[in-house]
Amino acid sequence: MNKVKTHITQLAMALSVVALAGCGGSATDTKIDTIDPSEPVSDWVMVWEDDFNGDTIDEGKWNFEVDCAGGGNNEKQCYTDSAENAFVADGILNIVALPADEGAAKPYTSARLNTRYKADFKYGRFEMRAKLPSGQGSWPAFWMLPTDEVYGGWPRSGEIDVVESVNLKVPTDDGVESNIYGTLHYGREWPNNDQSGKAYTFPQDSNPADGFHTYAIEWQEGEIRWYVDNYLYATQRQSELLYNSKGEALALKHRGWYSEYYDQTTGELQTHWDSSPYDQTFYMILNFAVGGDWPENVNQTGIDATAFENGQTFEVDYVRVYECAQDPDTGKGCETVRPGYDDLNDALVEGKAPAPTPPSDGTVTPLTIFDGSFNPDWPAWDCCGGSTPGLVADANRGDVVEFNVGASPTVNGFISRDAFITDENGEAAPFDASGMLEDGYVRFDMQVTSLSSTPDAPWLFKIESDGGATAVEVNLNTSTEGLDPVAGEWQTYTFPLQALSDAGLNVSLIDVVMIFPAWGQGEGAVYRVDNVEITNGGGTLPSLTLFTDETNTDWPLWDCCGGSTPGEVVDDEAHGVTAEFSIGASPTVMGFINRTEFGGSGTQFDATPLVDDGMLQFEMKVTSLSTTPDAPWLLKLESNNGETAVEMNLNTSVEGADPVAGEWQTYTFPINTLLQAGLDVSAIDVVMIFPAWGQGEGAIYRVDNARIFAPEPQTDLTLFADNVAEQWSIWDCCAGSTPTVETDDEAHGAVAEFQIGATPTVMGFLAADGVSFDASHLLSAGVIRFEMKIVSNASNPDAQWLFKIESNDAGQAVELPLSASQEGVAPVAGEWQTYTFALADLLSAGLDISAIDVVMVFPSWGMGEGAVYRIDNAVIANP
Numbered sequence: 035m036n037k038v039k040t041h042i043t044q045l046a047m048a049l050s051v052v053a054l055a056g057c058g059g060s061a062t063d064t065k066i067d068t069i070d071p072s073e074p075v076s077d078w079v080m081v082w083e084d085d086f087n088g089d090t091i092d093e094g095k096w097n098f099e100v101d102c103a104g105g106g107n108n109e110k111q112c113y114t115d116s117a118e119n120a121f122v123a124d125g126i127l128n129i130v131a132l133p134a135d136e137g138a139a140k141p142y143t144s145a146r147l148n149t150r151y152k153a154d155f156k157y158g159r160f161e162m163r164a165k166l167p168s169g170q171g172s173w174p175a176f177w178m179l180p181t182d183e184v185y186g187g188w189p190r191s192g193e194i195d196v197v198e199s200v201n202l203k204v205p206t207d208d209g210v211e212s213n214i215y216g217t218l219h220y221g222r223e224w225p226n227n228d229q230s231g232k233a234y235t236f237p238q239d240s241n242p243a244d245g246f247h248t249y250a251i252e253w254q255e256g257e258i259r260w261y262v263d264n265y266l267y268a269t270q271r272q273s274e275l276l277y278n279s280k281g282e283a284l285a286l287k288h289r290g291w292y293s294e295y296y297d298q299t300t301g302e303l304q305t306h307w308d309s310s311p312y313d314q315t316f317y318m319i320l321n322f323a324v325g326g327d328w329p330e331n332v333n334q335t336g337i338d339a340t341a342f343e344n345g346q347t348f349e350v351d352y353v354r355v356y357e358c359a360q361d362p363d364t365g366k367g368c369e370t371v372r373p374g375y376d377d378l379n380d381a382l383v384e385g386k387a388p389a390p391t392p393p394s395d396g397t398v399t400p401l402t403i404f405d406g407s408f409n410p411d412w413p414a415w416d417c418c419g420g421s422t423p424g425l426v427a428d429a430n431r432g433d434v435v436e437f438n439v440g441a442s443p444t445v446n447g448f449i450s451r452d453a454f455i456t457d458e459n460g461e462a463a464p465f466d467a468s469g470m471l472e473d474g475y476v477r478f479d480m481q482v483t484s485l486s487s488t489p490d491a492p493w494l495f496k497i498e499s500d501g502g503a504t505a506v507e508v509n510l511n512t513s514t515e516g517l518d519p520v521a522g523e524w525q526t527y528t529f530p531l532q533a534l535s536d537a538g539l540n541v542s543l544i545d546v547v548m549i550f551p552a553w554g555q556g557e558g559a560v561y562r563v564d565n566v567e568i569t570n571g572g573g574t575l576p577s578l579t580l581f582t583d584e585t586n587t588d589w590p591l592w593d594c595c596g597g598s599t600p601g602e603v604v605d606d607e608a609h610g611v612t613a614e615f616s617i618g619a620s621p622t623v624m625g626f627i628n629r630t631e632f633g634g635s636g637t638q639f640d641a642t643p644l645v646d647d648g649m650l651q652f653e654m655k656v657t658s659l660s661t662t663p664d665a666p667w668l669l670k671l672e673s674n675n676g677e678t679a680v681e682m683n684l685n686t687s688v689e690g691a692d693p694v695a696g697e698w699q700t701y702t703f704p705i706n707t708l709l710q711a712g713l714d715v716s717a718i719d720v721v722m723i724f725p726a727w728g729q730g731e732g733a734i735y736r737v738d739n740a741r742i743f744a745p746e747p748q749t750d751l752t753l754f755a756d757n758v759a760e761q762w763s764i765w766d767c768c769a770g771s772t773p774t775v776e777t778d779d780e781a782h783g784a785v786a787e788f789q790i791g792a793t794p795t796v797m798g799f800l801a802a803d804g805v806s807f808d809a810s811h812l813l814s815a816g817v818i819r820f821e822m823k824i825v826s827n828a829s830n831p832d833a834q835w836l837f838k839i840e841s842n843d844a845g846q847a848v849e850l851p852l853s854a855s856q857e858g859v860a861p862v863a864g865e866w867q868t869y870t871f872a873l874a875d876l877l878s879a880g881l882d883i884s885a886i887d888v889v890m891v892f893p894s895w896g897m898g899e900g901a902v903y904r905i906d907n908a909v910i911a912n913p
Contacts, residue, residue, distance in 0.1 A: 258312065420440070435563045510549075644743070674717040790901045816874075822869060
């Protein structure tokens with residue numbers, strides 16, 4: 035029984051008796067293979083009980099709550115400490131709901147007892163044997179609340195409903211109401227809280243109101259299980275995250291419960307996917323409510339006064355608490371389980387935890403939802419009114435989207451979820467805006483052509499993510515422009531992503547954008563929408579070109595101390611004009627300078643936005659070595675007129691190479707490396723390249739393509755299409771052959787060909803040492819796809835064709851038969867066939883998709899001799 039239940043539809047969905055779909059199983063310390071569910075668990079030790087064998091309620095164990103507020107659910111009873119409402123007789127606690135006297139504050143009286151500060155527990159088995167009351171409007175419960183609200187007010191500190199029911203024995207379409215429910219409440223502050231649970235349906239000949247049954251939970255660290263007559267019908271767990279090689283959260287492995295509370299150190303509101311809030315002490319509650327938001331809105335609705343005219347009784351035989359002697363500190367080791375307890379198609383319940391915001395790869399890719407034509411991945415949508423939004427011509431704008439609100443309450447907008455994609459070219463594609471969180475926004479234009487029949491109806495903007503796991507709804511006049519709609523005028527509305535994130539939106543999985551007059555107040559409204567986008571205005575990262583074909587006049591070539599004048603010379607065809615430096619007898623350093631006293635612009639370069647992915651890179655060719663041939667070659671940068679400086683050997687670059695006379699070589703230094711070495715990267719004004727001070731006499735060298743920049747993000751990876759990807763090779767693991775590039779049919783052209791001989795091997799595509807592909811940004815919809823044709827089958831007809839992918843130098847790997855692809859087909863000799871594997875499925879199977887470095891296709895190990903096959907159009911990309 036929660037304190038506040040306001041979303042009846044959500045409740046009914048959450049507690050549906052049908053199996054809940056989900057994203058896969060979740061690891062736990064419960065070991066079903068070492069536990070015999072048919073045998074009683076011997077390590078439960080009873081630590082508290084009340085068998086109600088006395089003449090009165092033991093006030094050393096129970097507190098009476100006396101108030102008329104109930105649980106804040108619009109209940110219709112006052113709780114009293116009267117013996118008429120709660121008493122012990124014949125070994126049974128009776129909690130009785132009765133009609134109140136005329137003129138009373140509420141039409142019914144009842145009782146609510148709790149054990150707070152008298153019996154508080156963390157972990158264990160909590161058990162009640164009881165006969166539940168019946169009738170339209172009845173709502174009995176055995177439940178638990180935190181002794182101390184460590185994580186904040188309800189439900190941030192959690193709630194555990196061991197058992198509750200509503201309206202038992204009331205007629206339904208299938209007989210009579212016979213459900214009991216086990217539920218958790220948790221998450222954000224009310225009213226944005228979450229709940230998850232499951233119902234158990236009694237057979238029609240065995241109603242919970244007809245006799246006594248035993249209801250229990252087993253609560254251990256990270257897991258809670260629900261039982262009726264010792265049958266386990268529901269399991270809930272803490273959420274589990276999947277991480278990449280850097281320890282960054284990518285996605286949910288299991289969507290369970292979660293908590294949201296303020297960090298005591300930083301003061302920031304944070305989401306936690308651990309065992310909180312169910313890692314604190316809780317106390318027990320027994321109560322019998324009459325009416326309220328839940329029972330009055332289901333079954334026959336309202337309250338049946340005749341059911342209560344002579345009183346309805348919640349009868350409790352006993353309440354017992356057991357501790358797990360195996361490990362009282364965690365409650366683990368006494369699990370009473372059965373096959374299916376951890377299966378989402380059986381007892382395991384999917385919770386409401388929001389997905390984590392995956393790490394941004396720095397990619398800023400704006401999303402256009404509508405701009406004169408529909409985005410097939412984001413169709414226009416009428417939630418509930420039955421209309422079909424369509425295109426209409428605007429005299430000044432061309433085609434725009436028009437929405438109509440009829441008599442049925444509805445919301446309108448744009449959606450990217452599978453169930454609403456109707457265009458054959460469309461695909462649900464939740465949008466990851468985390469890369470533009472700081473400066474991005476949602477923006478659209480709207481014109482109201484007809485106001486609703488409720489002219490003062492507020493106009494709202496609502497945005498959801500992760501299938502509705504997070505959502506933010508605000509008034510249109512809270513936009514940056516601060517405007518209310520004016521009929522007949524086009525107006526622009528802008529909502530910063532940071533503000534939406536601060537309000538609770540997970541910006542990494544945005545899948546619904548809605549614009550509408552308030553629910554139930556929109557009838558008659560007609561409005562048009564245009565230029566719907568999520569963007570940061572197309573902002574780009576800064577870059578600096580020091581030299582490419584000509585000198586940057588803001589950054590002239592410079593000889594610090596030798597008196598020479600560096601100049602421009604023509605080199606080979608590939609490089610054209612280059613910068614040339616010559617060192618004489620005087621010790622000196624050389625390079626590029628921005629300071630005004632040396633002819634520069636004085637505008638220092640701020641590389642701060644490039645810290646994550648940016649680099650300083652240049653090419654250099656030594657045409658004459660110095661007279662000290664072993665002189666180290668150095669890179670030095672200074673900032674803010676020399677306040678900070680960093681000097682390092684060229685062989686500490688990413689390439690790790692020393693200069694070789696007569697050869698062009700590339701040198702790359704990450705901006706983050708320079709920052710960690712002590713450089714203030716916000717005010718760079720000197721870049722120098724030179725042999726060590728006093729050891730450079732006679733050196734002549736050329737520099738080209740010198741720049742500070744962030745490389746274009748590798749959003750997709752084409753492993754093979756006419757040729758193998760740069761820094762990847764076509765590869766034979768173990769047999770010593772060299773796969774080749776061959777010409778196939780006109781449609782495919784050059785393809786990769788693999789041949790397997792007598793030595794067992796696997797084959798595919800291998801990244802160079804230190805190279806891998808981070809596919810994290812493709813997680814929501816990305817795939818690995820390739821085409822394959824068998825030229826000759828293996829001599830062993832039982833050979834199975836397999837797909838294997840590895841990451842982190844084989845730290846993680848997933849191997850699947852080709853028939854497990856989305857196409858579900860096995861290879862057929864002589865035919866090109868396509869195979870597709872979703873990145874999300876590979877991640878769930880254990881692959882770290884942030885560091886993919888091997889992709890293999892091969893017949894079973896040791897069974898492939900004689901196989902010849904070809905692969906083309908192998909990509910890791912969005913479909």
